[in-house]
Amino acid sequence: AQKITQTQPGMxxxxxxxxxxxxxxxxxxxxxxxxxxxxxxxxxxIFLIYQGSYDQQNATEGRYSLNFQxxxxxxxxxxSASQLGDSAMYFCAMREExxxxxxxxxxxxxxxxx
Amino acid sequence: xxGITQSPKYLFRKEGQNVTLSCExxxxxxxxYWYRQDPGQGLRLIYYSQIVNDFQKGDxxxxxxxxxxKKESFPLTVTSAQKNPTAFYLCASSTPDRGLxxxxxxxxxxxLTVV
Numbered sequence: 001a002q003k004i005t006q007t008q009p010g011m012x013x014x015x016x017x018x019x020x021x022x023x024x025x026x027x028x029x030x031x032x033x034x035x036x037x038x039x040x041x042x043x044x045x046i047f048l049i050y051q052g053s054y055d056q057q058n059a060t061e062g063r064y065s066l067n068f069q070x071x072x073x074x075x076x077x078x079x080s081a082s083q084l085g086d087s088a089m090y091f092c093a094m095r096e097e098x099x100x101x102x103x104x105x106x107x108x109x110x111x112x113x114x
Numbered sequence: 115x116x117g118i119t120q121s122p123k124y125l126f127r128k129e130g131q132n133v134t135l136s137c138e139x140x141x142x143x144x145x146x147y148w149y150r151q152d153p154g155q156g157l158r159l160i161y162y163s164q165i166v167n168d169f170q171k172g173d174x175x176x177x178x179x180x181x182x183x184k185k186e187s188f189p190l191t192v193t194s195a196q197k198n199p200t201a202f203y204l205c206a207s208s209t210p211d212r213g214l215x216x217x218x219x220x221x222x223x224x225x226l227t228v229v
Contacts, residue, residue, distance in 0.1 A: 006156075035217055043202060045220035091156060093218075100164055102147055102208070102218050106156035114123065 003027075004092050004105035010112050013082045020067070020072040021077040021108045023092030031097035036066065038109070039089040048090075051075055082112045116141045120205050127192070127199065127227050135190045136222045137205035146188035147206040147218065150174060157204060163188055167208035192226065200228045 003026040013019040025034065036048040051059045051066045058064040067076040079086055092105045116218050118139045125131045135218065145164050149157040159172030163182040176197025182188055186205075192199045206218040 028179070042202075043225075045204065045218075045222045047217040047219075050217060093157075100145060101159060101162060101170075102206070103159060103173075104149070104157040109154075 002034065004094055004103055006092055006105035006106045006108050009106075010044065011108055013079075013110065013112055015084060015112055015114050016081055018078060018080045019082055019110065021079070021090050021092075023075045023105060024034065024076060025092070025094050026075050027073075027094065027096055029096040029098050030108070033095045033097075034068070034091040035095070035102075036064070036075075036077045037091045037093060037104075038086075039091060041088070045091075049077070079110075084112050086110060087112045118205060118207055118219055118221040120203075120224050122224060123222065125224055125226045127226060130194045132191055132193050133199075133226070135192065135203055135205075135226070137188045137190065137221060138186055139188075140186060140220075141207055141209075141219060142185070142211050143207035143219070144185070145208045145218075146182070147208075148172075148178075148180065148188065148190045149204045149206065151202040151204060151223075153202075154173045160190065160203075185195055199226055201226060 032053045034051045038046045046089045049061045049064045051068045059067050063080045065078045091105045091107045095102045121136045128224050147162040151157050158229050161180040163169035178213040179191045204223045205221045208218040209216045
């Protein structure tokens with residue numbers, strides 16, 4: 001069964017600094033996709049970045065990058081130059097090609113301080 | 115505009131009552147999902163559907179039921195068998211037929227409270 005683990009319940013970072021949010025996953029399917037979402041206090045889910053299991057390069061989207069280490073089954077999100085508006089919950093998720101279920105981790109609450 | 119609409123935004127239910135949460139999408143997506151989120155917790159998958167007239171149980175399906183009679187609609191019924199239904203419910207959709215590189219789009223959520 002697929003599983004996503006986010007071991008950091010909360011993270012603190014100062015404005016303009018970089019922060020890494022950890023995500024490890026477990027799957028036996030060779031083909032899968034990894035996603036990161038942001039959830040502000042309003043509750044909406046905002047898609048940030050995607051990484052495919054066969055992608056050779058780490059994904060990047062603006063200030064977001066994904067540190068993908070396939071052998072270690074980790075897909076950490078790196079946010080560069082943190083902003084106050086980055087304060088939110090962040091969720092890692094995975095979809096396996098064989099089942100198409102989209103499964104989420106428990107999330108990390110990020111707080112950016114001035 | 116294309117998107118996913120969940121209604122109502124807030125819902126109050128008396129104990130022992132069934133209640134149905136609506137989820138409609140006009141994105142022409144084949145796959146739809148229902149998640150439950152408890153305060154400070156992650157999203158847990160209740161049910162998902164990859165195609166009309168077909169759906170599968172997720173990790174916490176007990177006490178819930180769904181139907182998928184139309185591509186656009188995936189309503190979730192919270193039955194009286196669900197012992198602790200107070201939570202935030204999120205509906206999502208995606209297009210898995212275009213490969214894994216398609217993110218799920220989410221509705222704004224329904225906050226259900228048992229009174």
